[in-house]
Amino acid sequence: MRAANAWTRLLEVVGLTGYGERAVTELSGGQRQRVALARSLAPRPRLLALDEPLSSLDADLRARLAVEVREILAAAGTAAIVVTHDAREAEVMASRVLRMSAGVLQ
Known part of the structure; x- marks a missing residue:
């Protein structure tokens, strides 16, 4: 029953x-992404x-x-390293953005 309660809580966190x-x-594509995020957050x-x-x-x-995703991670108290090629996405999701070019931190 405890695991079921934890899963219910994670589903609440991801909306x-x-x-x-x-x-x-x-499930829609966005719902599938949120389920994947909930599964990733399950082990806390x-x-x-x-x-x-x-x-x-x-x-x-x-x-x-x-x-x-930014709000979900904050609600879960989990820090994340997000790798993306979309600069706007990075700026929305992150509190800090690091850019790399040819394997060098810019």
Whole structure:
């Protein structure tokens, strides 16, 4: 029962309360991304590495989820390192942005 409560809490954090019984095929792209984030947060990591977490989504959904992911991570108390090629996405998601070019920190 404890694990079920933890999962319910994570679904609340990612804005998917009541979606726990749905099949993945019944979820939108954004909902699938949030489920993946909830699964990543389940072990309660202090630091999470996200590599192009929104790259498979359309531009409108990417913009909205960039804000949501930042809020979800803050609510979970989890720091993240986000790797992305989208400068706007990085600026929305991050409290600090580091740019690299040819493997060198700029």
